[in-house]
Amino acid sequence: MTAAAPSLVQEFRHGLAAPICLTWELTYACNLSCVHCLSSSGRRDPRELSTQECKRVIDELERMQVFYVNIGGGEPTVRADFWELLDYATAHHVGVKFSTNGVKITPEIAARLAASDYVDVQISLDGATAEVNDAVRGPGSYATALRAMQHLADAGFAGFKISVVMTRHNVDQLDAFRAIADRFGAQLRITRLRPSGRGADVWDELHPTAAQQRQLYDWLVARGESVLTGDSFFHLAGFGEGLPGLNMCGAGRVVCLIDPVGDVYACPFAIHDAFLAGNVRAPGGFARVWRSSELFTSLRTEQSGGACASCSAYDACQGGCMAAKFFTGLPLDGPDPECVRGFGEQALAASAGEVPRPSGDHSHRGRRPVPVRIGPRPAAGARPAAGARPAAGAPDGAGTAGRAGVPDRACDQSPLAGFRPDLPPVPR
Amino acid sequence: MSTSAARAWQETAFDLDAGWQLHPQVSVRPERFGALLYHFGTRRLSFLKTRALLTVVSSLSSQPSARAACQAAGLAESDLPAYSRALATLAAGRMICPRKD
Amino acid sequence: MPESATELLDPPAAEELAAAEELAAAEELAAAEVATLPAADVLADDLLVEEISIDGMCGVY
Numbered sequence: 086m087t088a089a090a091p092s093l094v095q096e097f098r099h100g101l102a103a104p105i106c107l108t109w110e111l112t113y114a115c116n117l118s119c120v121h122c123l124s125s126s127g128r129r130d131p132r133e134l135s136t137q138e139c140k141r142v143i144d145e146l147e148r149m150q151v152f153y154v155n156i157g158g159g160e161p162t163v164r165a166d167f168w169e170l171l172d173y174a175t176a177h178h179v180g181v182k183f184s185t186n187g188v189k190i191t192p193e194i195a196a197r198l199a200a201s202d203y204v205d206v207q208i209s210l211d212g213a214t215a216e217v218n219d220a221v222r223g224p225g226s227y228a229t230a231l232r233a234m235q236h237l238a239d240a241g242f243a244g245f246k247i248s249v250v251m252t253r254h255n256v257d258q259l260d261a262f263r264a265i266a267d268r269f270g271a272q273l274r275i276t277r278l279r280p281s282g283r284g285a286d287v288w289d290e291l292h293p294t295a296a297q298q299r300q301l302y303d304w305l306v307a308r309g310e311s312v313l314t315g316d317s318f319f320h321l322a323g324f325g326e327g328l329p330g331l332n333m334c335g336a337g338r339v340v341c342l343i344d345p346v347g348d349v350y351a352c353p354f355a356i357h358d359a360f361l362a363g364n365v366r367a368p369g370g371f372a373r374v375w376r377s378s379e380l381f382t383s384l385r386t387e388q389s390g391g392a393c394a395s396c397s398a399y400d401a402c403q404g405g406c407m408a409a410k411f412f413t414g415l416p417l418d419g420p421d422p423e424c425v426r427g428f429g430e431q432a433l434a435a436s437a438g439e440v441p442r443p444s445g446d447h448s449h450r451g452r453r454p455v456p457v458r459i460g461p462r463p464a465a466g467a468r469p470a471a472g473a474r475p476a477a478g479a480p481d482g483a484g485t486a487g488r489a490g491v492p493d494r495a496c497d498q499s500p501l502a503g504f505r506p507d508l509p510p511v512p513r
Numbered sequence: 514m515s516t517s518a519a520r521a522w523q524e525t526a527f528d529l530d531a532g533w534q535l536h537p538q539v540s541v542r543p544e545r546f547g548a549l550l551y552h553f554g555t556r557r558l559s560f561l562k563t564r565a566l567l568t569v570v571s572s573l574s575s576q577p578s579a580r581a582a583c584q585a586a587g588l589a590e591s592d593l594p595a596y597s598r599a600l601a602t603l604a605a606g607r608m609i610c611p612r613k614d
Numbered sequence: 615m616p617e618s619a620t621e622l623l624d625p626p627a628a629e630e631l632a633a634a635e636e637l638a639a640a641e642e643l644a645a646a647e648v649a650t651l652p653a654a655d656v657l658a659d660d661l662l663v664e665e666i667s668i669d670g671m672c673g674v675y
Contacts, residue, residue, distance in 0.1 A: 093560060093664055096546045103542065105549065105558065108674045150542040152551040152558070153668055155675040178540065180553060184675045203553055207675065248675070274669075316672040330670035340673035352673040406672075551668070560664045599662035606665065 094333050100385035101339055103149035103375060108157060108353040109343045111139070111167065113447035115159040116188050119211075119222045121250065121291060123354055124344075125282040126159035127449035132346045136166040138366070142343065143170070145371045146179050153180040155207075157353070159345070159447075162189040168197075175203045182207055184248065186226060187233025195233075195240035207246035207274065208233055213261035217254050221291075231265075238269040246313065248274040253290070256297040259304050263312070274313035275301075277320075280412040280422070281354040282443055288413070295430075298423060299324065320405035323398035323425040333403055337362065337384035341375065349374045351384060354408035358444045391418025398426060405429075414440035527601035529583070529593070532612035534574040539608050543567060550608050557606050565592075566599055573609060 114129035115122075134142070146154065154174065161167055162185055174181050182205035190198075190206070198204055208230050212218025215227035237245050247266050249255065255262075259275070266273040280288035293301060302321045305312065305328055316330030331339070336352035343349055347365040350356055362381050363374035375381065390396075393404040405421020413422040414436055420428035535541065538554040548567040550559040561567050568586040569579070576582040583596055603609045 093562075093666070096544075099545075101549075102544050105671060106668060106674055150540055152540060152542075152549075152553075157675045178553075180556075182675075313667075313669045315674060316670045319672055329667065331666060331672070333672070335671045335673035340671050342673075353675065354673070556668050558666050558668045560666060562662050562664065566662050595662055602663045602665075 094331055097331065097335075097339050098333060098385070098387075100337070100381065103151050103372075104341055105151075105339045106153035106155060107146075107151060107341050107343065108155045109142075110158050110345050110353065111156055111161040111170070112159040112164050112345050114163050115186075116163065117160065117186055117223050117226055118449050119226075119283070120287050121211075121221060121252075121278060121282075121284040122448075123279060123282040123284055124157075124159065124356060125443055125446045125448050128447045129159075130346050130445075130447060134345065134347050134365075136169065138347070139166070139170050140173055142347075142365055142371060143174050143177055143179055145365075146174075147177040149372055149375070151179060153182070156181055156183040158184075160186055160188060171204060172201075175201065181205070182246070184209060185233070186222070187230045190233035190236050192236045192239065195236035195242060198237070199240040199242040205244075205246065206237060206242065207248045208237075208271075209248050209250075210262070210265070211250050211252065212255050213258035213265060217258065220254070221250075221252065234265075234269040234271065238271075243270045245269075245271050246274045247271050248276060250278050251275055251293055251301060252278055253293055253297060256293055256301055259301070259308075263308075272311065272313060274315065276315050277317040277406070277409075279354040279406060279409050280440075281408050282356065283448065285412050285440065285443070292423065295423075295425075295427065298425060302328075317406075320402050320409075320421045320423060321425060322401035322403075327401055332401070334407055336360070336407055337381040341381070343371065349378070351380060352408060354406070355411065356443055356445070357411065357441060359411065359441070360408075361444070389418070391416070393418070393420055393428075396426065396428070412440060412443075414438065527579070527597045527604060528611075529580040529597055529600075530578045532573075532577060532614055533579050533582075533600070533604075533609050534612045535570065536607055536610050541567070541571060550603070552606070552608055555607060557608070559603065559606060559608055561599075566596065569596065569600070570603070570609065574612065 110124055112129055112133060113124065113126045115126040118127055156171075161183055164170075171181055171183070180203045184207040187208050190208075198206055209222070210218060210227070210230045211221045212227065218227040218230070219225070234245075234247070247262070247269075249262055262275070263273050265271075278284060278288070278292050280292070284291075298321060302318070302324050305314065305318065306326070309328070314328060314330065316328075316332065316335070318328055319330065319332040319334075321328065322332050334352075336355060341349055341351055341362070342353040342356070343365060344356065349362045349365060349371065351360040351362065360380065362378035365371045365374065367373070390399050390404060393399045402421070402425070404418070405424060407417055409422050410417050410419070413433060415422055415429065415432050420426075420432055422429040422433055424430070536552060536554075538552055540551045540553065542549045542551070543564075547561040547563050548570070550561065550570070551557070561570065565586050565588060569582045569588070572582045572585060573579060576585060579597075579600055580593070583593060588596060600609065
């Protein structure tokens with residue numbers, strides 16, 4: 086495959102007629118407050134797409150022949166119209182996988198899901214034990230997830246996904262995760278932690294160490310044949326052989342994100358104005374954004390390796406993850422912060438320490454994300470955590486602040502309070 | 514295993530003279546460089562690397578045989594081995610299936 | 615240890631055995647071809663179809 090792959094990737098890097106699949110965050114509302122949430126979710130945004138607007142997006146995806154949508158959030162199942170939209174998508178030739186913490190996967194729902202074609206389910210889990218998991222996702226979240234898995238297994242839903250974000254505290258649990266997947270007839274999926282959303286606040290303590298990256302890579306090579314990765318470890322290709330997958334950044338080229346208010350970003354890990362391509366509510370809808378937005382056009386233009394071009398690993402790692410570089414304040418034409426050759430660490434040590442803040446913050450206020458207490462302190466000499474961003478929970482006017490004239494009526498108590506999908510959208 | 518032996522095997526494995534069709538659960542999406550095929554049942558995704566192959570695959574059900582589809586797409590005899598191998602791969606992945614007429 | 619069993623037998627049986635060994639080798643080769651085809655790197659120079667994983671794209675959940 087090595088001789089043919091470069092030309093395939095080359096074509097993909099120049100972009101496609103439509104995304105192959107995309108992430109669609111349906112809501113910023115969530116019953117949890119995971120410390121590393123890539124979308125800083127918690128409170129519903131009052132400008133969420135209505136049910137009708139969501140159906141128009143699905144119609145577009147059908148016309149464009151987007152094969153497959155990953156629906157997430159926040160917690161997508163807290164939207165009252167979630168099941169209606171799920172049915173609409175599958176009836177309109179758009180395959181769906183939705184990502185959930187399991188809160189609404191009752192036995193009845195599990196049975197309904199097991200009976201539907203073209204719907205896949207992904208349960209989030211970040212620890213093979215409640216101790217490790219709940220330190221990141223909150224008390225009771227492990228129990229909720231496992232209960233959902235049991236319901237899916239009982240309903241005969243074979244092959245649902247268990248999705249794990251790899252952190253410093255769960256790298257040693259890879260075999261245990263696999264055992265959980267086997268127990269429920271599920272497929273294990275592991276993905277990379279990025280310093281995105283609230284992830285920026287916990288990046289220094291949570292991201293795997295250099296030694297753990299090697300451990301993870303070795304495990305994937307030796308024991309990862311049936312483990313999905315969403316191609317999120319392509320930066321590890323610098324260790325030697327690339328892992329199965331396209332081994333490239335898909336942002337704006339084969340994938341993108343549609344967020345709850347219809348904003349289109351290059352990637353769900355890059356929710357920031359710098360990676361905002363447009364909005365589905367604008368004339369031309371999603372199709373025009375995908376085909377002709379300035380941002381996507383520039384991403385699809387041949388890019389030089391910049392500072393990485395002279396490194397022998399560059400052909401394999403492609404300079405790593407754009408979002409990881411951006412949110413650690415590194416230049417996009419230089420090494421990934423977790424560059425396997427250590428060039429990222431060097432660059433971080435030499436950098437000024439200024440990092441961009443996410444453009445929005447829908448975190449719950451007055452309810453701090455559960456702090457991470459497990460594990461040793463960061464090594465002496467580690468770069469200080471991003472200090473410019475206010476901690477979630479502080480009365481900082483974040484959220485819709487900055488979007489001119491839009492009152493923030495999001496409610497801390499219920500993600501659905503005041504939600505009126507029948508009303509026209511609030512203009513920006 | 515020699516290269517020529519491997520190729521000979523795959524050429525004879527695909528029946529160019531039979532009638533073929535796209536699997537009904539397959540979605541074909543033309544691209545600049547060829548096409549993407551997605552099978553909603555198996556969740557397999559295949560990339561066709563030439564527009565000619567897209568033409569062949571799209572016309573299979575309306576042509577009496579795969580060979581006829583290739584000829585109608587303007588392919589030369591010398592192209593047939595490579596295209597036969599491509600069709601064999603698609604058949605193995607259930608993207609195309611034999612026609613029952 | 616003899617190179618081949620045929621060294622130990624008289625000519626007619628040796629021919630049969632050699633023929634049998636040849637057939638077994640051919641069957642093994644055919645089986646190997648079935649089991650390992652298509653070897654992508656063998657055919658890479660004219661591969662017109664490539665499979666990719668719908669789950670193998672960076673930038674989705």
